[in-house]
Amino acid sequence: MPKLIYVADDEKNICFLIENFLEKEGYEVECFGDGESLLDAFQKKAPDLCILDIMMPGMDGLTVCTQIRKTSHVPIIIVSAKDSPLDRITGITLGSDDYMVKPFLPLELVTRVKALFRRVDTFSGQEEETKESYEIGDIKLYPKRRAAKLKDEDFALTPLEFDFLCHMLERQEHAASRDDLLKSLWKVDSREVDTRAVDDMVKRLRKKLKDQKSTVKIETVWGYGFRLTSGGEA
Structure with a gap:
């Protein structure tokens, strides 16, 4: 259909x-x-x-x-x-x-x-191959159920935001480049879609984390991409 x-x-x-x-x-x-x-x-x-x-x-x-x-x-x-x-x-x-x-x-x-x-x-096709859950700071993700918790409360994420966090947690402490994110999440490269799409999505997710006073932060690796960290309140 x-x-x-x-x-x-x-x-x-x-x-x-x-x-x-x-x-x-x-x-x-x-x-x-x-x-x-x-x-x-x-x-x-x-x-x-x-x-x-x-x-x-x-x-x-x-x-x-x-x-x-x-x-x-x-x-x-x-x-x-x-x-x-x-x-x-x-x-x-x-x-x-x-x-x-x-x-x-x-x-x-x-x-x-x-x-x-x-x-x-x-x-959607990879759900059965993913881990049962990912956790960083006060956030926990459940890939098979496509659910997220922040401080044990439901945390509303768009599909893109959810996939971004899963992708970053799969990499653990390693940074992800903008090109890597475009290829992995958007399934395109920087010749097809402006890399600002990545930055725009990150800005939106940062605001959500800050509004909820999450301990999780998205750090910018200048000239490269982003890394997830967890410390004090955002």
Whole structure:
């Protein structure tokens, strides 16, 4: 059965372009002119991925993203004409898995969609081969159940955040490069997806850890990548 993708954008030509390119790749696509319509459809039937424009009449894409994240970890790609660091960080912080700036090449969007699906499918297929649990500081992960605990309480993570933490814990104290993370989690390399996607996701996860006063920190290894550590409060 083809994967179902919901697209919300009030620009009909962009919706047509996205729909055309994604359907050629075998995906089923439903387009909506505003956020409310997409949310109504989401409540009746959840898609496999959402593509949300930020600037729409009524409910904007960031609000839609926030609402979806209350009940679902479905992959979300934000598209926007805004390209400031604050806009990108806001989009990722609210729970999107990727952020694309308009105008973009349709083939780049297709590449990112495929990358997200490859990551989800690959990690789902590897669940039986993973350890029963991983632990660092006050965080414990259960790969087979895709569950996380922080200070013995449920800790809400997106699929990408969960996979990032599992990947880092598999490496123990070793740092992971940005290219390694792109290949392992996104299933692409830096020639296909900007390495800022990694930094954006890390910023979002750091905020979650800090908000919960976790002892776990994501250290930056300058010019290389990241390392997990555990010490005092974040």
